[in-house]
Amino acid sequence: MGRRTKKIGSTRGLEARYGATVRKRYIEVVTSLKKAHKCPRCGSTSVRRQSVGVWGCKKCGVVFTGGAYTPETKLGVIARRAAKGLPPEVVAVEEESE
Secondary structure, eight states, rough: OOOOOOHHHGGTTTTSSSOOHHHHHHHHHHHHHHHHOTTTTTOOOEEEEEEEEEEETTTOOOEEESSSSSSSSSHHHHHHHHHSOOOHHHHHHHHHHO
């Protein structure tokens, strides 16, 4: 008989506690945390989490900040789009006024 670890996945230590929905959410977060992500500098899939919010590429050595469980958050994507949409003159004027 084969084991049933595929269905349980990383929640095997939780057993029947906390409810099915919480365990499914936990599986989703942990699997996205553990997988290799794409590097913003070199493009290879060798980015791993070093600590909470700190991510590093094993190939090129770049270290950058991101989300706690993913290197790029939805809010970060929106902020980058907004920053690209601003003309360079507006950014220069804001820097001089500070």
